[in-house]
Amino acid sequence: MDTPGEIIARRPRPSVQEVYDTDPFPAPDVLRAESPPQGQSLEDVGVERYFSPEWHDREVEKIWRKCWQLACRVKEVAAVGDQLVYEIVDDSLLVVRTAEGDAPGAIRAYVNSCLHRGTLLRSEAGNARQIRCPFHGWTWSLDGRLKVLPGEWDFPQVDKAKFCLPEAQVGVWGGFVFVNFDAECEPFESYLENLPEHFAAFRLEDRYKAAHVAKIMPCNWKLGMEAFIEAYHVPIAHPQVVTYYGDSNTQYDIWPGVRHVSRMLSVQGVASPSLKGVAEQTTVDDLRRDAPFYAGRPIEVGPGETARHKLAERAREKIGRSSGTDMSQLSDAESLDLIEYLMFPNMVPWGGQALPIVYRFRPNGNDPDSHIMEIMFLFAKAPDGSHPPPAAMNLLGPDQPWADAPELGSAAMVADQDTDNLRRIQKGLKNTRKPGVTFARYQESRLRHFHATLDDYLAK
Numbered sequence: 072m073d074t075p076g077e078i079i080a081r082r083p084r085p086s087v088q089e090v091y092d093t094d095p096f097p098a099p100d101v102l103r104a105e106s107p108p109q110g111q112s113l114e115d116v117g118v119e120r121y122f123s124p125e126w127h128d129r130e131v132e133k134i135w136r137k138c139w140q141l142a143c144r145v146k147e148v149a150a151v152g153d154q155l156v157y158e159i160v161d162d163s164l165l166v167v168r169t170a171e172g173d174a175p176g177a178i179r180a181y182v183n184s185c186l187h188r189g190t191l192l193r194s195e196a197g198n199a200r201q202i203r204c205p206f207h208g209w210t211w212s213l214d215g216r217l218k219v220l221p222g223e224w225d226f227p228q229v230d231k232a233k234f235c236l237p238e239a240q241v242g243v244w245g246g247f248v249f250v251n252f253d254a255e256c257e258p259f260e261s262y263l264e265n266l267p268e269h270f271a272a273f274r275l276e277d278r279y280k281a282a283h284v285a286k287i288m289p290c291n292w293k294l295g296m297e298a299f300i301e302a303y304h305v306p307i308a309h310p311q312v313v314t315y316y317g318d319s320n321t322q323y324d325i326w327p328g329v330r331h332v333s334r335m336l337s338v339q340g341v342a343s344p345s346l347k348g349v350a351e352q353t354t355v356d357d358l359r360r361d362a363p364f365y366a367g368r369p370i371e372v373g374p375g376e377t378a379r380h381k382l383a384e385r386a387r388e389k390i391g392r393s394s395g396t397d398m399s400q401l402s403d404a405e406s407l408d409l410i411e412y413l414m415f416p417n418m419v420p421w422g423g424q425a426l427p428i429v430y431r432f433r434p435n436g437n438d439p440d441s442h443i444m445e446i447m448f449l450f451a452k453a454p455d456g457s458h459p460p461p462a463a464m465n466l467l468g469p470d471q472p473w474a475d476a477p478e479l480g481s482a483a484m485v486a487d488q489d490t491d492n493l494r495r496i497q498k499g500l501k502n503t504r505k506p507g508v509t510f511a512r513y514q515e516s517r518l519r520h521f522h523a524t525l526d527d528y529l530a531k
């Protein structure tokens with residue numbers, strides 16, 4: 072098995088770290104560290120996990136009912152009485168703001184099922200000072216105590232004090248609310264591992280959700296997520312980006328002892344190492360063609376200048392203007408690059424300052440052959456701190472392309488290219504005579520790491 076040093080030596084160059092070495096605005100320490108995978112098994116990963124109903128059922132028990140998972144933004148339950156429905160497979164939680172501030176218990180998550188005859192207490196978000204079942208009107212206070220039982224004389228067996236709504240655990244990080252159904256679960260703070268340290272400068276909690284688009288995808292949730300945590304497929308599946316996106320030199324980080332978090336870093340404003348002699352001006356022009364973010368007055372790359380530094384300059388200017396903060400010293404890396412983490416099992420948050428994206432991948436009910444993929448954009452607030460309310464989820468129909476969501480900009484084209492492939496992967500895997508998929512040692516190391524953690528949870 073190769074050592075991390077050998078992996079680094081063999082990877083196409085310039086490496087991400089070599090690009091960072093020449094950046095005039097140096098990347099922060101958290102991005103200058105590198106941690107290639109060590110000691111991962113190179114064995115194939117069995118295909119049944121992508122379509123077997125039994126496998127899906129095990130994931131429900133061992134993953135979705137045991138792991139911390141992203142429910143919503145804190146701002147979506149900002150006012151006392153705000154109630155939001157979070158669904159995962161057949162489970163439904165009511166995420167409720169019960170008090171102002173961020174003390175523990177100010178946001179709670181109740182099992183969304185009436186203790187009388189099981190009716191869903193709510194099917195969509197809203198605000199109310201109580202939680203009232205629409206069927207016979209049993210009503211709980213925001214802190215989960217049963218306070219109104221219509222026809223109480225007829226329920227001699229009901230002790231109201233014992234009919235509190237069952238709760239899931241709640242954790243808050245980065246402006247997100249997380250939930251966990253398991254009362255015995257690992258504490259949220261330790262589950263997050265090194266994520267808070269890595270995101271300290273990115274401050275996702277200060278951003279607002281400007282776009283939220285969801286789509287039923289034609290494949291298992293794990294296949295969907297896998298396509299977004301490696302760059303190996305990029306030059307073939309997204310050929311339009313090779314003149315401005317470093318693909319095969321992407322850096323993948325798996326930290327020793329860290330189970331829930333992994334990372335990849337891809338440089339932008341630098342052509343793929345597979346291309347030679349791309350003019351710096353072509354890199355600028357092609358990125359501007361695909362990413363409206365860099366639009367505006369022309370960008371000319373003069374002698375001795377590089378596309379990366381000119382693009383970073385434009386990005387700093389734009390980020391500074393939109394947020395009203397001084398971004399004149401922001402690193403080229405945080406201005407331009409893809410800085411992408413995974414938080415097990417299904418949340419993929421981006422760092423940096425240009426455009427933090429968050430992906431989430433959830434099963435689509437009990438169908439192992441499809442899933443719900445979501446793309447969220449977290450924008451900086453206006454200079455005066457104001458911002459629009461968090462974007463509601465725009466759910467595209469199964470046959471609608473991502474391009475039907477104009478709020479996604481150029482991300483839609485990329486996601487549509489991936490969707491076409493994912494449909495083929497789901498069908499192809501059911502048809503294969505080969506029992507497992509064969510992951511690359513380095514470029515697909517995050518996939519291996521994810522499956523190793525998944526297997527650990529399933530074996531418990």
Ligand code: FES
Pocket residue numbers: 185186187188189190204205206207208209
């Ligand atoms: S089912 Fe909820 S009050 Fe009857």
Ligand SMILES: [Fe+2]
Pocket residue numbers: 298299304305308309485489
């Ligand atoms: Fe892709």
